Amino acid sequence: MTPELADSPFLRACRRLPVSRTPVWFMRQAGRSLPEYRAVRGEVPMLTACATPELIVEITMQPVRRYGVDAAIFFSDIVVPLKAIGIDLDIKPGVGPVVAEPIRDAAAIETLRPLEPGDVSYVTEAVRALTGELGPTPLIGFAGAPFTLASYLIEGGPSKNHDHTKAMMYGEPRLWHAMMERLTAITLEFLRIQIAAGASAVQLFDSWVGAVAPEDYREFVLPHTSRIFAGLADLDVPRIHFGVGTGELLALLGEAGADVVGVDWRVPLDEAARRVGPGKALQGNLDPATLFAPWEVVERRAGDILARGAKAEGHIFNLGHGVPPGADPDQLARLTDFVHRTSAR
Numbered sequence: 533m534t535p536e537l538a539d540s541p542f543l544r545a546c547r548r549l550p551v552s553r554t555p556v557w558f559m560r561q562a563g564r565s566l567p568e569y570r571a572v573r574g575e576v577p578m579l580t581a582c583a584t585p586e587l588i589v590e591i592t593m594q595p596v597r598r599y600g601v602d603a604a605i606f607f608s609d610i611v612v613p614l615k616a617i618g619i620d621l622d623i624k625p626g627v628g629p630v631v632a633e634p635i636r637d638a639a640a641i642e643t644l645r646p647l648e649p650g651d652v653s654y655v656t657e658a659v660r661a662l663t664g665e666l667g668p669t670p671l672i673g674f675a676g677a678p679f680t681l682a683s684y685l686i687e688g689g690p691s692k693n694h695d696h697t698k699a700m701m702y703g704e705p706r707l708w709h710a711m712m713e714r715l716t717a718i719t720l721e722f723l724r725i726q727i728a729a730g731a732s733a734v735q736l737f738d739s740w741v742g743a744v745a746p747e748d749y750r751e752f753v754l755p756h757t758s759r760i761f762a763g764l765a766d767l768d769v770p771r772i773h774f775g776v777g778t779g780e781l782l783a784l785l786g787e788a789g790a791d792v793v794g795v796d797w798r799v800p801l802d803e804a805a806r807r808v809g810p811g812k813a814l815q816g817n818l819d820p821a822t823l824f825a826p827w828e829v830v831e832r833r834a835g836d837i838l839a840r841g842a843k844a845e846g847h848i849f850n851l852g853h854g855v856p857p858g859a860d861p862d863q864l865a866r867l868t869d870f871v872h873r874t875s876a877r
């Protein structure tokens with residue numbers, strides 16, 4: 533790692549060191565909101581794009597070029613490692629991941645074999661090319677967390693209430709933990725592969741874990757996510773942990789071992805800092821829907837988030853969830869500039 537990269541505002545904020553300005557990037561900054569994304573994706577299926585290094589590199593670079601954000605996030609999807617071990621699934625436009633045969637018994641769980649670097653050589657190739665092209669801009673690798681992956685696999689697709697998932701969790705705890713152990717191994721290996729290839733931080737997306745009560749999180753999820761963060765400790769890269777609707781879980785998300793806790797828009801950052809406790813940086817947390825309001829509203833709310841974020845030990849500005857496909861890229865460009873100007877010290 534070059535000194536310039538190590539000293540980038542993003543990596544410094546992750547490490548809770550003083551920064552020249554608050555770093556900013558956006559979850560789902562690459563994607564359908566960008567005309568240049570729609571142009572290169574064309575008719576290429578999502579999972580084909582995720583396995584094509586030239587497309588991965590180009591799509592990952594697009595928001596960095598357009599906005600000057602402080603970090604790139606690797607273009608892929610949380611289901612890529614599952615596809616790579618042979619699970620029959622697809623990403624349906626406007627729907628999300630759909631699994632041909634939902635995994636609900638011990639025999640099906642057996643099909644969740646360990647991931648090997650050779651299964652995702654296109655990821656290694658693309659990360660290597662990207663770190664060269666990005667220079668001093670950090671690349672964030674990512675993976676889906678076991679709970680969120682389990683939900684897609686058990687339900688067979690996106691779910692509002694996660695009924696089948698919770699039925700296994702509450703009703704067949706041994707089966708549940710066996711499945712979570714296998715997913716933990718796959719996720720940990722997927723993150724280690726990206727770090728080995730040059731990613732300088734990682735984010736674990738447990739997008740739907742907000743559906744779980746704190747005591748159930750502690751029993752059914754925490755042992756697994758903890759193992760993932762512990763399994764990355766020797767690699768010395770910042771680890772970010774994010775989920776939606778996790779106001780009641782923020783302390784536990786930190787306890788699992790992340791360096792940075794991602795916060796959605798429901799909890800103000802100063803209150804999130806209180807809940808998470810010392811020794812963690814925070815990431816967030818503008819409501820993505822704010823992007824559809826007039827610029828004056830975006831500016832006022834972003835200013836409030838910067839003021840509250842200043843009370844945390846480290847703050848990375850982001851949305852509280854992903855960029856909506858219909859968002860206006862000009863709003864995001866102005867927002868990036870606003871965060872940089874307002875926080876310059």
Ligand code: CP3
Nearest residue numbers: 559560561562563607608609610625626627628737739854
């Ligand atoms: O943030 C980035 O710019 C990097 C790219 C990224 C994608 N998926 C690309 C994508 C990341 C980080 C993800 C992670 C992901 N995938 C999550 C966790 C993040 C979150 O939003 O909570 C989840 C839950 C998924 C599952 C998934 N994949 C969903 C819900 C969808 C959207 C379905 C739709 O069409 O509305 C996808 C597809 C997907 N992943 C797209 C992109 C750019 C859209 C596909 C397209 O362009 O056709």
